[in-house]
Amino acid sequence: MSRNTMSRNTIAKHHCRHTRAGHFYTIVAASCCALMLTAENPLASEHAAPPVPPAADAAPEENAPDTQSGGQSATPPQERSDRPDRSDTRENAGTNGNTASGNTDSTEKTDTTSEPPVDDSAQQTPLTAAPDAASGPRTEPAPESVPGPTAGADSAVNFATAGKILREQAARYRAFAGKWQPIDPGAPLQAGDQGPRVAQLRQLLQLFGDYAGQPGPITASVLNPNRFDAGLQLAVESYQRRHGIPVSGIVGRATLKELARTPEELAQRLEVNAERWDKLPDNPGKRYILVNVPDYQLQLIEQQRVVLSMKTVVGKSSKRTPDLNTKVVSVVFNPTWTVPRSILLTDLLPKARNNPEAMHKRGYRVVRYGTNTTTPINDESIQSAASGKATLRQISGPGNTLGRVKFVIPNKQAIFLHDTQAQSLFEQHHRAYSHGCIRLEQPEELAYALLGPQGWDRTRVAQSTTGDESVTIKVEEPPKLFITYLTAWVDGLGKVQFRPDVYHRDK
Numbered sequence: 001m002s003r004n005t006m007s008r009n010t011i012a013k014h015h016c017r018h019t020r021a022g023h024f025y026t027i028v029a030a031s032c033c034a035l036m037l038t039a040e041n042p043l044a045s046e047h048a049a050p051p052v053p054p055a056a057d058a059a060p061e062e063n064a065p066d067t068q069s070g071g072q073s074a075t076p077p078q079e080r081s082d083r084p085d086r087s088d089t090r091e092n093a094g095t096n097g098n099t100a101s102g103n104t105d106s107t108e109k110t111d112t113t114s115e116p117p118v119d120d121s122a123q124q125t126p127l128t129a130a131p132d133a134a135s136g137p138r139t140e141p142a143p144e145s146v147p148g149p150t151a152g153a154d155s156a157v158n159f160a161t162a163g164k165i166l167r168e169q170a171a172r173y174r175a176f177a178g179k180w181q182p183i184d185p186g187a188p189l190q191a192g193d194q195g196p197r198v199a200q201l202r203q204l205l206q207l208f209g210d211y212a213g214q215p216g217p218i219t220a221s222v223l224n225p226n227r228f229d230a231g232l233q234l235a236v237e238s239y240q241r242r243h244g245i246p247v248s249g250i251v252g253r254a255t256l257k258e259l260a261r262t263p264e265e266l267a268q269r270l271e272v273n274a275e276r277w278d279k280l281p282d283n284p285g286k287r288y289i290l291v292n293v294p295d296y297q298l299q300l301i302e303q304q305r306v307v308l309s310m311k312t313v314v315g316k317s318s319k320r321t322p323d324l325n326t327k328v329v330s331v332v333f334n335p336t337w338t339v340p341r342s343i344l345l346t347d348l349l350p351k352a353r354n355n356p357e358a359m360h361k362r363g364y365r366v367v368r369y370g371t372n373t374t375t376p377i378n379d380e381s382i383q384s385a386a387s388g389k390a391t392l393r394q395i396s397g398p399g400n401t402l403g404r405v406k407f408v409i410p411n412k413q414a415i416f417l418h419d420t421q422a423q424s425l426f427e428q429h430h431r432a433y434s435h436g437c438i439r440l441e442q443p444e445e446l447a448y449a450l451l452g453p454q455g456w457d458r459t460r461v462a463q464s465t466t467g468d469e470s471v472t473i474k475v476e477e478p479p480k481l482f483i484t485y486l487t488a489w490v491d492g493l494g495k496v497q498f499r500p501d502v503y504h505r506d507k
Contacts, residue, residue, distance in 0.1 A: 155492025156301040159284050162277035165490045170270035176207055176263040183259060189251040193228040201251060202232055204259055210242070211235035244295070244499040246429045258498075269498065272506050273488040280482060281325075288480040289328060291417075291438055293321050294487045294499040296431045298417075298440060300449055300479075308449050313420065313431045313439040320503050321436050323485060326409045327478040328417070331447050333464040333471045334396040335406040335418070338367070343435070344385060348392055352377050352385075363395040397468045404465035405443035407450075408472075409481055419443040432502050438483070450475050 183200045202225055205211035214223065214231035223229075233249040240247045243258050251259070284290075290299045293314045300308035315321035339348055352359045356377040365374040366381035368390045375381045377392075384390040394400055403419025413436065420439040425431055440446060448461045454476055464471060487499045487506055501507075 152305075152492050154306045156290070156299065156304050156306055157277075157489050157491065158304070159277065159280045160282040162280075162489060163274040166270045166274035166277065166488060169490060169496050170267040170274070173263040173267040173270065179207055180204070180263050183256065188253070188256070189228055191228050191230070191233050191249065194224070194226050196226060198228045198232070199225045201228075201259075202235075205232070205235040205239055208239065210238040242495060242497055244497075266498070269501075269506055270488050270496070273486055276484065276486055277489070280484065284482065285480050287477075288482065291481070291483045292499075293432075293483065293485050294502050298438070298446070300446065308445060310445065311426045311431065311441040313422075313425050313434050314502075315434050315436040316432045317503060319435040321434070321438060321483060322411075322413050322415065324409070324411050324413075324415060324481065324483040326411050326481050326483075328407050328409055328450060328475055328481050329478045330408045330475055331450060331473045332406040332408060333447075333473070334404060334468060335400065335402045335470055336396045337394040337401050339364075339392040339394070340414075341388075341391065344391055349382065349386055352382050352392070356382070359392075363397060363399055364392045365395065366390050367393045395468065396470045403443065405440075405447050407443070407446065415483070417443070417446075430500070430502070450479070453477065 181200060181203065183204065184197050186197050189198060189201060202211055211232065212235070214229065215234060236251055236255070237247050237249045239245075239259075240249075240255060243255075245254050245258060284301075287300075287302045290301060291297070291312060291314075292299075296312050296314060298308075298310050298312050299306045348359070348364070352364070359377050364377060366377055366385055367374045368384070369388075374393065381390065385392060398404075399421070401421060402416075403421060405419045407417040409415065409417065415437050417438045417440055422433075422439070425433055425439070426441045444458075444461050444465065448456060448458050451461065451473060454473075464473075485503065485505060487501050489497050491497055
């Protein structure tokens with residue numbers, strides 16, 4: 001190759017490099033200009049294609065549970081039981097469950113002896129000075145006793161601090177003694193009424209923190225302290241909610257009776273309940289169940305949050321539900337019911353003698369103690385039961401007294417949590433009707449919440465409640481259960497709650 005040719009090639013290579021470099025810098029400059037325009041005009045990016053949403057999670061697999069049938073030897077029942085009952089007004093109970101997956105369940109034969117029968121038949125603002133009647137728009141006073149960083153409507157009461165907080169509130173109630181004045185005797189009060197008794201009511205509810213002024217932009221010049229207005233009605237509803245009175249906004253006999261309690265009397269109730277809270281463990285665990293008898297409620301608590309709440313029916317005054325610290329160890333679907341002797345003698349034997357055929361249709365059979373031998377109801381078998389050699393057992397199925405679900409909780413009193421045929425009882429405000437056991441408004445929801453970590457979903461729970469075969473499922477991580485008697489506490493919003501003393505234990 002000649003020297004001239006090499007020179008020309010060298011020049012050409014340099015030219016190409018310079019050309020590519022020029023193109024590169026041109027592209028960089030154009031990009032920078034575009035970025036500057038976008039930064040100056042944010043709307044330039046509005047028409048960009050939206051991101052593709054992630055694919056929805058797959059639905060949980062639904063598996064039908066394995067079942068086994070089995071019988072247990074009858075033993076003389078020494079347990080409390082329930083009778084069938086009647087009903088009144090309905091309240092709302094929120095529920096909520098969390099689906100979880102895990103290992104499959106273990107299935108056992110059912111132990112169904114001596115189960116209880118079924119009968120045939122708020123919020124307060126913390127105690128701070130509330131605005132005056134003429135203070136304008138209604139505002140909520142800031143709480144002074146909110147228990148810790150988990151405060152909220154769904155916060156569980158902190159066992160470790162509950163007693164201390166109640167004693168603080170008791171001291172504040174006692175400080176009201178000099179300002180407290182009862183309402184003059186008279187007729188019930190309601191919206192639209194006028195007179196000095198209305199002013200007395202307003203002053204009482206302002207003292208307790210329930211009255212917080214008027215709702216909306218009402219000026220002081222139009223307020224009449226002697227008139228039962230909208231702000232006072234809201235205060236009455238708040239007071240009724242806090243004291244476990246049916247919320248109506250009308251100051252009737254029950255509300256007037258509760259308002260007549262002196263601050264000293266209420267302070268004593270707070271201190272009595274502080275002692276009850278002190279007896280509970282400071283650390284109940286990350287997951288536990290609390291049944292408060294006077295509140296007629298069951299709560300499932302996880303990480304200090306109430307994740308499930310439902311109404312309960314508890315023991316009547318003559319058959320009181322006892323305080324218990326135990327665990328929920330198993331769930332029984334389609335339970336049988338072996339009649340306790342007290343119910344056998346006072347209730348079912350007379351019915352069996354009068355109409356043995358009807359008792360047989362309801363699923364009752366005579367079973368001898370110590371065996372699984374059952375015989376039809378007749379004069380001879382009834383006499384055997386009356387003499388203490390046998391009892392009655394009701395087979396599982398849709399008509400069973402215990403309903404479709406029972407929860408086994410180890411205890412000497414033979415108390416259970418269970419479903420019920422007497423659903424109308426949950427419509428009543430006060431629900432002390434059982435013979436000691438606790439009937440649940442939504443037993444399937446509790447079963448799902450307990451068995452969810454073992455791979456159960458709601459469909460599987462529902463399938464297990466059909467048919468006539470009894471099946472027992474162990475709860476692999478049994479939560480603690482506290483059945484307690486609390487007529488006062490401070491809730492997660494710092495509001496003092498009172499409930500009726502149904503067993504007269506506060507005195």
